[in-house]
Amino acid sequence: MGQSTFSGPVAATNGFILPTYTVATAPAANSVTAGTIVYVSNGEAGSPCVAVSDGTDWYAGTGAVIAAS
Numbered sequence: 001m002g003q004s005t006f007s008g009p010v011a012a013t014n015g016f017i018l019p020t021y022t023v024a025t026a027p028a029a030n031s032v033t034a035g036t037i038v039y040v041s042n043g044e045a046g047s048p049c050v051a052v053s054d055g056t057d058w059y060a061g062t063g064a065v066i067a068a069s
Helices: none
Strands: 037-044 047-053 057-060 065-068
Touching: 037 057, 037 065
Parallel strands: none
Antiparallel strands: 037 047, 047 057, 057 065
16 A cells, blocks of 8 residues: 655645555555555445554544454
């Protein structure tokens, strides 16, 4: 997975494209840097969501764990 570092405000006029996975194909949360953000097409109770790794688990925006390492 590519990695970018930003400082200061970040703006995108056409939006950001996140890497897309299913729960089954997402990388292990402990294999990516904590704070990594991905789109999971069947993440929270089968519904699409954005997920963030804390270095151990993937969390949906609601705080629900969607995939454990």
